[in-house]
Amino acid sequence: xAKKMNFVTAxxxxxxDAMEQDENVMLLGEDVADEEGGGVVKVTKGLSTKFGTSxxxxxxxxxEAIMGAAIGASLVGKRPIAExxxxxxxxxxxxxxxxxxxxxxxxxxxxxNVPITIRTMTGAGGGAGGQHCDMLEAWFAHTAGMKxxxxxxxxxxxxxxxxxxxxxDPCLFIENLPTYWTMGEAPERGQAIPLGKANVxxxxxxxxxxxxxxxxxxxxxxxxxxxxxGVSVELVDLRSIVPLDLPTxxxxxxxxxxxxxxxxxxxxxxxxAELAAQITEMLFSELQAPVQRVGGSYNAVPYAQxxxxxxxxxxxxxxxxxxxxxx
Amino acid sequence: xxxxxxxxxxxxxxxxxxxxxxxxxDEAFHSAMQSGKLGIRIYYSPRGQEIIPSAICNLLTDEDxxxxxxxxxxxxxxxxxxxxxxxxxxxxxxxxxxKGKGGPMHVTHPETGNMVTTGIVGxxxxxxxxxxxxxxxxxxxxVTIASFGDGASNIGAFHESLNxxxxxxxxxxxxxxxxxxxxxxxxxxxxxxxxxxxxASAYGMPGIHVNGNDPLEMWKAAKVAIDRARAGEGPxxxxxxxxxxxxxxxxxxxxxxxxxxxxxxxxxxxxxxLRRYLIDHGHATEGDLQGLxxxxxxxxxxxxxxxxxxxxxxxxxxxxxVFAEEK
Numbered sequence: 001x002a003k004k005m006n007f008v009t010a011x012x013x014x015x016x017d018a019m020e021q022d023e024n025v026m027l028l029g030e031d032v033a034d035e036e037g038g039g040v041v042k043v044t045k046g047l048s049t050k051f052g053t054s055x056x057x058x059x060x061x062x063x064e065a066i067m068g069a070a071i072g073a074s075l076v077g078k079r080p081i082a083e084x085x086x087x088x089x090x091x092x093x094x095x096x097x098x099x100x101x102x103x104x105x106x107x108x109x110x111x112x113n114v115p116i117t118i119r120t121m122t123g124a125g126g127g128a129g130g131q132h133c134d135m136l137e138a139w140f141a142h143t144a145g146m147k148x149x150x151x152x153x154x155x156x157x158x159x160x161x162x163x164x165x166x167x168x169d170p171c172l173f174i175e176n177l178p179t180y181w182t183m184g185e186a187p188e189r190g191q192a193i194p195l196g197k198a199n200v201x202x203x204x205x206x207x208x209x210x211x212x213x214x215x216x217x218x219x220x221x222x223x224x225x226x227x228x229x230g231v232s233v234e235l236v237d238l239r240s241i242v243p244l245d246l247p248t249x250x251x252x253x254x255x256x257x258x259x260x261x262x263x264x265x266x267x268x269x270x271x272x273a274e275l276a277a278q279i280t281e282m283l284f285s286e287l288q289a290p291v292q293r294v295g296g297s298y299n300a301v302p303y304a305q306x307x308x309x310x311x312x313x314x315x316x317x318x319x320x321x322x323x324x325x326x327x
Numbered sequence: 328x329x330x331x332x333x334x335x336x337x338x339x340x341x342x343x344x345x346x347x348x349x350x351x352x353d354e355a356f357h358s359a360m361q362s363g364k365l366g367i368r369i370y371y372s373p374r375g376q377e378i379i380p381s382a383i384c385n386l387l388t389d390e391d392x393x394x395x396x397x398x399x400x401x402x403x404x405x406x407x408x409x410x411x412x413x414x415x416x417x418x419x420x421x422x423x424x425x426k427g428k429g430g431p432m433h434v435t436h437p438e439t440g441n442m443v444t445t446g447i448v449g450x451x452x453x454x455x456x457x458x459x460x461x462x463x464x465x466x467x468x469x470v471t472i473a474s475f476g477d478g479a480s481n482i483g484a485f486h487e488s489l490n491x492x493x494x495x496x497x498x499x500x501x502x503x504x505x506x507x508x509x510x511x512x513x514x515x516x517x518x519x520x521x522x523x524x525x526x527a528s529a530y531g532m533p534g535i536h537v538n539g540n541d542p543l544e545m546w547k548a549a550k551v552a553i554d555r556a557r558a559g560e561g562p563x564x565x566x567x568x569x570x571x572x573x574x575x576x577x578x579x580x581x582x583x584x585x586x587x588x589x590x591x592x593x594x595x596x597x598x599x600x601l602r603r604y605l606i607d608h609g610h611a612t613e614g615d616l617q618g619l620x621x622x623x624x625x626x627x628x629x630x631x632x633x634x635x636x637x638x639x640x641x642x643x644x645x646x647x648x649v650f651a652e653e654k
Contacts, residue, residue: 065456069453095449
């Protein structure tokens, strides 16, 4: 049996391997050093002990300052990983991320660039309510200059994080907290997975289901359900929103002629909307049905379990959307 | 260079040269804006504030870093940015520092340590910390200057940055150019303390309140702070008192002052004052300074001609410098 690993270990290992390989890789964020616990859920455990608290430094709770420090150091040769504990806290560092990290390469005419990786965790399902578990990837994908990466398996998390750290542009790497301890295939050490290459997880012929991150689990469950009903679904894991592997998506949809997009973020104005537009622009005459979107309902993430369950995309909601395209 | 921490005549002459260069360029930018010549689209005059960076930059080399703001052309010129490329950037030409893609609010020139120019109030300080953090980690003696205005001392990034810089003893100097007005709001209506320098004590660092328009005092204050940073003793906040002669933007009626207040400040114009001082103390003759000023006039003329003769950027530039990989 192949070796298994969870997300926490895979992400920790990627940072470890990147720091071992390149002395310019460093890590800063709240509680990341071992004296502060090695991260609130231990994702950075052991790194400061091995690489020292200069390279792995716990910061004040000051996201704007964390992001600025990462950006400044990256301008002169460092490759900082800035951990913003929860994705909602990126709102506090938004100026540095959007106005500076994403734009300095362009605004300087290519004289400077910002090779930082912003790691952040999020994800609904644990009753955290409206300010601790949003999926905000669409905001950042909408900002030219920032790459947005959302792994769906521990092995992908390892390989994609290595690519982010090695990348010469700012990369936002979105980790899913509720599934941190889910096991998957162990990664191949040292093997980076290129950004912008979607993964066709399962071949199919009737409909293309496009997803990423945590929602890939719901998508897989929907595929299995539909398989028993004789529906053949091709499942595409985007892996990165920016760069977007549009060729893989279009190739799949031109084969199946039907597309459904599923993600945890609220549906309106989201990644699904962009994909639906791209697919429609490129393949309008080939489509057998309107593109369908499945996402979070348009509200803050609610606290009560019944509400949170109803807010999130479920295998049943994805199945329903797929059936709509087949009707 | 110095006797008992006093600037020697050569230092004062150097400060005068930098300040006079800024003034000559400012006057030319003004007339270019008004005539529409060169197609300069926006300009924030630093007139009245020239002595501050001129004194500071006397103590810096190209190896030291500067992060400044939209009203920062005096900082950039004092730091030695080449005028040809500066003018070409203002004119939106491909030969500009940033190929015409950044413009006056985003001038960048790493060779002279002009690392970032931000259009976001407060945006300079978090990034300055990162540059200083890199210097500290690399064990070199480079210092970083974060330039900003009095208005920026009321924004969160100021407080986050000073705190972090102090905790980590970063080699950074926070230079608040207090021109007594935040865009159009007078100092006392927006700032809770009589002196911004007093805020330094809240972050455990020295705060120096100095007349930024007095070259001797400004130089001495800068020297103390820069020496401290180079010695690894940590950051300093300098509040350099000054006055904004030309309003927020060109054409600004600038009617926020009490009767006679602005006129009195302009009477104390620091550049002619330094000029008189140099002659009165026998550090230079009228002929010496006229010769210098003619040289500066020629520099400006050459830079304007360079910009005028330069090509405008190709439309394809829109696709370049967004990411490392070109579209």
